[in-house]
Amino acid sequence: MAMNHSDNLNEIRAIIAYHKRWDLLALIAGIVALMIAVLTFIALFGNMIIDGMPRLTWEFFTSFPSRKPEAAGILSAWVGTTLIMLVTAAAAVPLGVAAGVYLEEYAPKNLITEIIEINVTNLAGVPSIIYGLLALGLFVYELGLGQSILSAGLTLALLILPIVIVATREAIRSIPVSIREGAYALGATKWQTVADHVIPYSAPGILTGVIIGLARAIGETAPIITIGALTFIAFLPPSPIQDEFPFVSFEWLMEPFTVMPIQMFNWISRPQEAFQHNAAAAGLVLVVMTLLMNGLAIYLRYRLRKKIKW
Amino acid sequence: MATPETRSPKSLRHSYKRNLKERSIEMLLFLAAFFSVFITFAIIYLLISESFIFFEHVSIWEFLTDTQWTPLFDDAHYGILPLVSGTVVSSLVALVIALPFGTIIAIYLSEFAPFAVREIAKPFLELLGGIPTVVYGYFALLFVTPLLQTLLPELPGFSLLSAGLVMGIMIIPYVSSMTEDAMRSVPMHLREGSYAIGATRFQTAVKVVMPASLSGIAAAYILGISRAVGETMVVAIAAGMQPNLVWNPMEPAATITTYIVQVSLGDLPHGSIGYQTIFAAGLTLLLLTLVFNILGHLLRKRYREIY
Numbered sequence: 001m002a003m004n005h006s007d008n009l010n011e012i013r014a015i016i017a018y019h020k021r022w023d024l025l026a027l028i029a030g031i032v033a034l035m036i037a038v039l040t041f042i043a044l045f046g047n048m049i050i051d052g053m054p055r056l057t058w059e060f061f062t063s064f065p066s067r068k069p070e071a072a073g074i075l076s077a078w079v080g081t082t083l084i085m086l087v088t089a090a091a092a093v094p095l096g097v098a099a100g101v102y103l104e105e106y107a108p109k110n111l112i113t114e115i116i117e118i119n120v121t122n123l124a125g126v127p128s129i130i131y132g133l134l135a136l137g138l139f140v141y142e143l144g145l146g147q148s149i150l151s152a153g154l155t156l157a158l159l160i161l162p163i164v165i166v167a168t169r170e171a172i173r174s175i176p177v178s179i180r181e182g183a184y185a186l187g188a189t190k191w192q193t194v195a196d197h198v199i200p201y202s203a204p205g206i207l208t209g210v211i212i213g214l215a216r217a218i219g220e221t222a223p224i225i226t227i228g229a230l231t232f233i234a235f236l237p238p239s240p241i242q243d244e245f246p247f248v249s250f251e252w253l254m255e256p257f258t259v260m261p262i263q264m265f266n267w268i269s270r271p272q273e274a275f276q277h278n279a280a281a282a283g284l285v286l287v288v289m290t291l292l293m294n295g296l297a298i299y300l301r302y303r304l305r306k307k308i309k310w
Numbered sequence: 311m312a313t314p315e316t317r318s319p320k321s322l323r324h325s326y327k328r329n330l331k332e333r334s335i336e337m338l339l340f341l342a343a344f345f346s347v348f349i350t351f352a353i354i355y356l357l358i359s360e361s362f363i364f365f366e367h368v369s370i371w372e373f374l375t376d377t378q379w380t381p382l383f384d385d386a387h388y389g390i391l392p393l394v395s396g397t398v399v400s401s402l403v404a405l406v407i408a409l410p411f412g413t414i415i416a417i418y419l420s421e422f423a424p425f426a427v428r429e430i431a432k433p434f435l436e437l438l439g440g441i442p443t444v445v446y447g448y449f450a451l452l453f454v455t456p457l458l459q460t461l462l463p464e465l466p467g468f469s470l471l472s473a474g475l476v477m478g479i480m481i482i483p484y485v486s487s488m489t490e491d492a493m494r495s496v497p498m499h500l501r502e503g504s505y506a507i508g509a510t511r512f513q514t515a516v517k518v519v520m521p522a523s524l525s526g527i528a529a530a531y532i533l534g535i536s537r538a539v540g541e542t543m544v545v546a547i548a549a550g551m552q553p554n555l556v557w558n559p560m561e562p563a564a565t566i567t568t569y570i571v572q573v574s575l576g577d578l579p580h581g582s583i584g585y586q587t588i589f590a591a592g593l594t595l596l597l598l599t600l601v602f603n604i605l606g607h608l609l610r611k612r613y614r615e616i617y
Binding site: 019020022023025026027029030031033034036037038040041043044047048051094095098099101102103106107112115116119120122123125126127128129130131132133134136137138141158161162165189190191212215216218219220221222225226227228261264265268269276279280283286287290291293294295298302 | 328331332335336338339340342343344345346347349350352353356357360411414415417418419422423431433434435436437438440441442443444445446447448449451452453479482483509510511512513515533536539540541542543546547567570571574575577580588589592595596599603
């Protein structure tokens with residue numbers, strides 16, 4: 001009888017030891033997997049720094065692309081990227097915020113609302129190159145905007161629209177009903193409530209979403225290639241700010257362009273090693289830009305979570 | 311007895327002007343929201359109408375069964391299979407990396423990791439997910455391929471293997487982040503019940519938390535798959551761009567997406583058959599991702615748990 005009892009005990013101990021071993025293994029596997037992700041990131045960054053750092057001089061930012069790798073720079077690329085981001089933000093922010101406000105504050109519970117909601121979710125899953133095809137057919141040819149900064153900016157605006165809408169909705173949802181009830185109690189109309197309370201209070205959350213969206217847009221390559229961005233641009237579009245009346249000009253909207261990721265892609269596909277070092281340098285600039293933007297967004301969200309308590 | 315005038319001053323009276331303003335603002339906001347539906351229709355209309363012209367030249371049967379894709383050659387063949395094979399092989403390689411690694415990281419972060427580790431690791435993974443794909447392409451071509459060549463000397467300079475590997479690494483953050491969110495949303499009392507009957511953390515994760523969050527995990531996997539299928543730049547840079555009906559990841563090949571890029575890099579006249587091929591290819595891609603999205607939707611419905 002006693003014999004039997006200790007046998008049982010040993011069996012239970014064996015089972016416990018067995019499961020604890022698996023638990024430990026899972027823990028180790030998790031840490032190793034995370035470490036591999038970290039190492040990959042270090043390899044990616046380190047590799048680019050080693051290849052690209054020597055090319056990162058002031059001239060690199062102020063020179064046009066060139067057939068001579070050591071004279072080539074990213075001037076037209078970063079100017080193009082900046083102008084396109086202006087168009088993208090100008091189109092995606094009002095449209096996305098308006099759509100988000102409608103879905104959260106106004107939309108009745110009906111079929112149309114449900115269709116819009118499902119549609120926004122699905123749009124976020126459409127491959128970016130499909131947006132490129134849409135832009136090629138719609139903006140470039142149907143609307144006759146050509147292969148211009150305007151076409152590219154609008155394309156990226158469509159691409160990040162779901163991100164802005166979802167961020168707006170989440171930001172608005174976190175505002176308690178009591179704020180709205182307070183406004184209504186003072187006799188405010190719906191739009192007064194939304195414009196004076198809901199939107200201002202959710203602005204930091206919306207901003208976070210906009211930054212994440214723009215960070216994504218900066219790195220997008222495929223849709224911009226599809227609408228026919230040139231890879232070799234050795235001039236700048238006319239400046240938006242003019243010396244003479246009316247001081248602003250929109251001629252730049254219709255100019256051909258290149259952007260950072262396309263410049264980088266172009267340099268990668270050349271066989272000479274010197275151009276690939278240029279690609280590494282352009283990649284570094286691009287990565288630092290997106291990391292800064294995403295970092296800002298994460299920081300904003302972090303502060304938001306800590307500071308605001310309704 | 312107060313007259314109506316004294317009871318309600320002019321400025322507070324029911325105002326048609328104000329109502330009109332409210333109404334028109336609501337209408338504008340609705341139009342903005344409905345614009346997203348318009349985008350979907352525009353995509354579908356454009357892809358189908360251009361493909362329709364394409365299929366007047368090329369029969370659907372030829373499109374689906376021909377084993378060569380050479381639309382820009384004199385001897386033109388229009389078989390989508392080589393592009394589909396490239397897409398499937400590179401995606402499979404990517405998923406073999408991304409799904410297990412993403413899941414293991416998610417289990418670790420959700421069930422094992424101390425608070426501080428999770429607070430650092432989550433934003434870090436998000437940052438990794440934000441790196442432009444063209445940069446990952448550079449990494450695949452100039453770092454991973456030479457590295458793989460020291461292990462596999464017969465590997466060519468362009469291959470689906472290295473493109474797929476890097477694509478997999480690229481997708482890990484998406485999969486792990488979404489899977490972790492799904493697992494974290496499982497209520498604590500389920501875990502406590504499991505611990506109370508003596509289960510380890512690993513047993514709890516695999517036998518309680520994962521089944522309970524299956525719908526969210528399925529959504530994460532589906533997102534990973536559609537990202538792999540639609541990914542363009544990594545493959546365009548690291549896998550070469552020649553259409554090749556192969557099922558071996560050690561070969562170079564084109565995918566549906568890289569074909570579109572390749573054609574766009576050249577200068578094809580609007581309205582030519584070459585121009586229409588990219589819309590036919592795009593339609594195929596959209597249908598592929600649509601299949602996965604519907605599948606994901608069904609899985610989510612089937613396994614949704616409500617607490």
